[in-house]
Amino acid sequence: MTTPPTTIDPVDTLAARLSDAIRDAFGIDDADPLVGPARNPAFGDFQSNAAMPLGKRLGKNPREVAAAIVEHADLGDLAQPLTTDSIAGPGFINITLRPEALADRLAALDTPALGLPAPEHPETVVVDLCGVNLAKQMHVGHLRSNVIGDAIARVFERLGHTVVRQNHVGDWGLPIAMVTHKLMVESDAGRLDLENLDLATLNRLYREAQMECAADRKGLAAVRRFDLGPKAEAELEEQVSGAEEALADAKDTLVRLQKHDPEVEAVWRRIERTTMRVCLDVCARLNTRVTDDASAGESSYATELAGIVEDLEKRGVAEESDGALVVRVEGIKEPCLIRKRDGGFLYATTDLAAIRRRVQNMGGERLVYCVDARQGLHFRQVFGAAHKAGYTALPDGTTAVLEHAAFGTVLGEDNKPLKTRSGENIKLDDLLDEAVDRAEAAIRARESEHDDPRAIAEAIGIAAIKYADLQTERSKDYVFSFDRMVSFEGNTGPYLLYARARLNRIFDKAREKGIDTEAASAAPIRIEANEEKALALLLLRTPQVYRGVADSLEPHRLCAHLYDLAVAFSRFYDRCPVLGADDDATRASRLRLCAITRRILTDGLDTLGLPLLDRM
Ligand code: ARG
Numbered sequence: 001m002t003t004p005p006t007t008i009d010p011v012d013t014l015a016a017r018l019s020d021a022i023r024d025a026f027g028i029d030d031a032d033p034l035v036g037p038a039r040n041p042a043f044g045d046f047q048s049n050a051a052m053p054l055g056k057r058l059g060k061n062p063r064e065v066a067a068a069i070v071e072h073a074d075l076g077d078l079a080q081p082l083t084t085d086s087i088a089g090p091g092f093i094n095i096t097l098r099p100e101a102l103a104d105r106l107a108a109l110d111t112p113a114l115g116l117p118a119p120e121h122p123e124t125v126v127v128d129l130c131g132v133n134l135a136k137q138m139h140v141g142h143l144r145s146n147v148i149g150d151a152i153a154r155v156f157e158r159l160g161h162t163v164v165r166q167n168h169v170g171d172w173g174l175p176i177a178m179v180t181h182k183l184m185v186e187s188d189a190g191r192l193d194l195e196n197l198d199l200a201t202l203n204r205l206y207r208e209a210q211m212e213c214a215a216d217r218k219g220l221a222a223v224r225r226f227d228l229g230p231k232a233e234a235e236l237e238e239q240v241s242g243a244e245e246a247l248a249d250a251k252d253t254l255v256r257l258q259k260h261d262p263e264v265e266a267v268w269r270r271i272e273r274t275t276m277r278v279c280l281d282v283c284a285r286l287n288t289r290v291t292d293d294a295s296a297g298e299s300s301y302a303t304e305l306a307g308i309v310e311d312l313e314k315r316g317v318a319e320e321s322d323g324a325l326v327v328r329v330e331g332i333k334e335p336c337l338i339r340k341r342d343g344g345f346l347y348a349t350t351d352l353a354a355i356r357r358r359v360q361n362m363g364g365e366r367l368v369y370c371v372d373a374r375q376g377l378h379f380r381q382v383f384g385a386a387h388k389a390g391y392t393a394l395p396d397g398t399t400a401v402l403e404h405a406a407f408g409t410v411l412g413e414d415n416k417p418l419k420t421r422s423g424e425n426i427k428l429d430d431l432l433d434e435a436v437d438r439a440e441a442a443i444r445a446r447e448s449e450h451d452d453p454r455a456i457a458e459a460i461g462i463a464a465i466k467y468a469d470l471q472t473e474r475s476k477d478y479v480f481s482f483d484r485m486v487s488f489e490g491n492t493g494p495y496l497l498y499a500r501a502r503l504n505r506i507f508d509k510a511r512e513k514g515i516d517t518e519a520a521s522a523a524p525i526r527i528e529a530n531e532e533k534a535l536a537l538l539l540l541r542t543p544q545v546y547r548g549v550a551d552s553l554e555p556h557r558l559c560a561h562l563y564d565l566a567v568a569f570s571r572f573y574d575r576c577p578v579l580g581a582d583d584d585a586t587r588a589s590r591l592r593l594c595a596i597t598r599r600i601l602t603d604g605l606d607t608l609g610l611p612l613l614d615r616m
Contacts, residue, residue, distance in 0.1 A: 008105055008115045009544050010097060010537070011035060011046070013078055018048050018093075021073035026058065026065075035095075044086075044094035045079075045533070051091035062091030069093060077101055102536045103525040110521075110596050114603055115543035118160040126164045126364035127153040128354075130283065130290050131371060133170035134275045134297075135179045135206040137199060138282060139425035140410040140418050140480070141372050147469045147609065148407055149370030150288035151555040154607045159550055164362050167279075167290050168354060171272060171297035174344075175210065177254035178246070182209035183267050184253075194267065197274045213250055215243035258302065272297075282428050286462060287611050301353035305345040308353055309338055317389050329384030336381035351382045356391040359400045366401045368553060373406035373475060380404075405553040408477035410469075418480050436461030438486045439494070446488070448616070459611040460494050461486065467493030470608055471559040491563045493610060499566035500605065501616035503598040510579055510591060521595050523588030531572040535593060538565050542600050546607070555608060562604045569597050 007013060018033035034049040051069060055062030070082040070093060078101045086094050109115045129149025132138050153163045170176075182205050186192035192201070220236040222228075256264040276295065283290040309325060312318035318327045318338060326335035338349045358364040369379055383402040386392050392400040412418040420426050440457035443450065450456050468485035471492075472478040488494045510517050527536050538561070545561040548554075578594060581587035605612055 008109055009540050010078055010101065010105060011541070012544065014046060014048075014075065014095060017075050017078075018050065018069065018073060021069045022050060022054065024072040025068040026054070028054070028057075031057075038094060039092075041530070043088060044096040045537075046095040046097070047088075048093040048095065051093065055091065063087060066091040066093055097533075099527040099533070102527045102533065102540070105540050106525050106527075106536055106593075106596060109540060109542070110592070110599075114599060115540075116159060116546060122161050123156075123365045124162045124164065124363045125153075125156045125366045125368060126166055126358045126362055127156070128166050128168055128367070128369040128371065129153070130167040130279070130288075130295075131170070132167070132275065132279045134176055134271050135199075135202045136275070137203050137425055138279060138428045140428070140431070143286075143428055143431070143465075144407045144410065144469055145370050145372070146283060146286060146288045146290060147466050148405065148474060148555060149368075150286075150290065150609050151470055151558075151607070152368060152370060152405060152549075152553055153289070154609055155546060155549045155555065155558070158603075158607045159546060161550075164358075164364065165290060165294040166354070166358065167295040168351075169276070169279075169295055169297035171275075172299040172302055172350070174250055174254055175206075176268070176271070177257060178209040178213050178250040179206040180257065180264060180268050180271060181246075181249050181253040182206075182212070183271065184264070187267075194270055197270055199274055199278045202271060202274055209246075209250075212246040213243055215240040215247070278429075282432075285429075285432060286466065287609050289609075296354070296357075298347075298350045301350045301357070304353045304356075305349050308356070309345065309349065312338065312389055315389075317385075327381075327385035327388060329381055329388065332377075332380055332384060334377065334381065336385040338385070348378060348382050348385070351378075352386055352389065352391065355382070355386040355402065356389075359392050359394065363394075364400055365394060365398075366403070368403050368405050370405045370407065373408055376404060376406055379406075403553060405474065407474050408472075411477050411479045413479060413481070415479065432462065432465060435465045435482060435486065438482050439464060442486050442488065442494070443616075456613060456616065459613050460497060460616075463493035463497050463610045465493075466610055467496065467559065467608070470555045471563075473556050474554050491559070496562055496566055496601070496605060497610070497613050498616055499569065500598065500601050501613055503569070503594055503601065504614050506573075506578060506591075506594055507598075513579060515579065515587070515591070517591060517595075520588040520591035523592045524585070525592055526586065526589045529572075529576050531568070531575045532590075532593065535565075535568045535572045535597065538568050539596055539600055542604070558604055558608060562601060562608075565597065565601060565604075569594075569601075 015033045015035045018035060019029070019031070022031045022033065023029045031050060031054055035046055036049070038044045038047045051062040051066035055065045058065065066087045067084060070084060070086055073082050075082065075095070077098060079098060080096045082093065082095070088094055127149050130142060130146045132142055153165055156163045179202070183192065183194065186205065187194050216236055216239055220240050223232045223236055253264055257268055276292070280290065280292065309318065312327065313325060318325050321335065323341040324337055325339035326337050328335045336348050337346055338352065339345060355367065358367055371379070386402065387399065392402065394400055410418045418426060436457050439460035440453060443453060443457060443460065464485040485492055486494060488498055507517055527533050542561065545558055549558050572593070576590055578587065578590040581590055602612065
């Protein structure tokens with residue numbers, strides 16, 4: 001989905017007009033007009049550096065090339081007309097915007113759609129996010145999947161597309177059967193109260209069940225090879241046979257689960273409810289729109305897998321390899337494994353079924369997977385296999401686009417994946433609690449008065465964690481630092497919340513002074529000071545930033561934009577008195593600039609999924 005350039009951003013218009021001029025002058029339509037901010041503001045707002053590379057390409061003097069561009073360029077009422085005086089140095093073209101053009105465009109931005117009218121052809125986008133696993137604590141990887149996935153989903157919604165969120169819960173297969181069986185044994189022995197199961201207990205039993213099923217066959221082989229004596233051998237033999245028994249029990253439990261045996265299913269349901277309650281609570285606390293409806297567990301595909309595999313085998317899409325069934329994907333060495341030698345299905349088999357459902361039942365035209373980068377090979381295999389199988393074909397003859405919005409690892413201060421001191425996954429709730437505690441300490445240190453500091457701290461803490469996660473380039477690892485993220489200075493969530501609250505205060509003050517802020521919202525805009533111009537240019541870039549996020553699936557671009565905007569606003573506010581402006585017209589114009597900034601900031605922060613605070 002490539003989106004057409006917006007017409008509201010003057011830089012885009014300049015680039016388009018200069019491209020036209022280059023085409024008219026030289027018949028070249030692939031030259032980059034190279035429009036950027038003026039290196040010396042005394043000569044204009046922007047400059048085009050296109051003449052230098054073009055001169056080289058055409059074997060002409062760049063100043064002559066510049067003259068030809070200038071002659072053919074029609075910048076309309078956007079900028080002062082270009083003349084030979086606009087050419088400087090070796091062939092730079094200086095461009096000065098007309099302030100009225102900026103004002104007109106700001107007025108056009110200042111509509112309910114904020115420069116993003118509904119698309120002519122809304123697309124259906126399915127976003128895979130969250131992806132928790134039953135009986136396990138959510139970890140920071142799930143935090144990223146949630147926070148980034150939800151922000152991506154919100155951007156598509158904001159652009160007017162139809163979004164379906166899918167929480168692909170790991171709720172099926174042998175590991176789940178192991179813990180289900182373990183729970184049944186523990187409960188039968190009176191050691192476990194199933195009525196009051198909590199996730200910590202569940203997670204412990206999950207690990208125990210895994211250990212019990214892990215036969216130390218290598219250990220036994222080594223004992224035999226090195227003849228380490230009958231005692232060691234007997235010990236390990238017992239462990240291995242015990243593990244084999246536990247594994248056999250788990251397999252039996254899986255079969256019963258697949259057959260909907262009521263006794264087994266009841267225990268599985270408890271596991272599911274216990275895990276999902278915590279998961280959905282965390283999502284609600286994080287302000288991510290992941291609900292029960294959006295959760296489709298792997299179990300929901302269980303009955304489709306045999307049919308899919310059979311179909312792929314019959315059509316020759318899949319082939320046998322070493323007793324297993326695989327789909328070979330062009331360009332990838334490792335084939336996609338869809339049935340094991342023992343007949344079992346895999347993670348990939350379920351994902352194939354999910355793609356088929358998402359495209360064919362949900363009408364997904366674009367499928368986005370917000371999942372850890374370490375699953376990159378898996379998705380390349382599955383995407384390739386799905387295309388080969390024809391599961392991505394849409395009724396109109398086009399093919400759904402599948403993308404892995406891969407994210408990097410969250411690291412601790414030691415640069416290793418973030419864990420607790422004892423090496424375990426950090427409970428997400430604990431992580432959020434700590435951010436909130438630190439936010440509370442930070443606001444108490446600022447000694448500002450609040451009715452309910454804990455509620456404010458909650459929003460700030462959540463915003464801090466979410467923003468820190470969103471603000472780094474998605475595919476990169478980042479070091480988790482509470483100190484940095486809860487700071488009110490720099491590119492942080494709290495800083496942006498504060499910037500918005502400060503804008504609110506300006507309007508409170510205006511009303512206190514009896515200024516008609518409603519009238520200001522329609523006042524003529526006058527762009528005079530450099531700070532006003534810089535702010536206006538950033539505001540006008542906003543629609544393009546949203547489109548860029550949708551194209552690249554990179555929410556950090558919106559973060560950077562909002563931060564730049566907050567900084568530009570701060571400079572404007574320092575240099576250009578608003579309520580204390582010299583005359584009413586200036587004050588009204590500046591108030592309107594404040595109002596537009598506030599709307600864009602509010603819209604942007606909301607689109608990122610940050611909790612907002614009107615007063616701070
Ligand atoms: N449950 C998986 C995990 O924790 C993530 C699921 C991602 N989504 C998918 N369609 N495979 O690693």
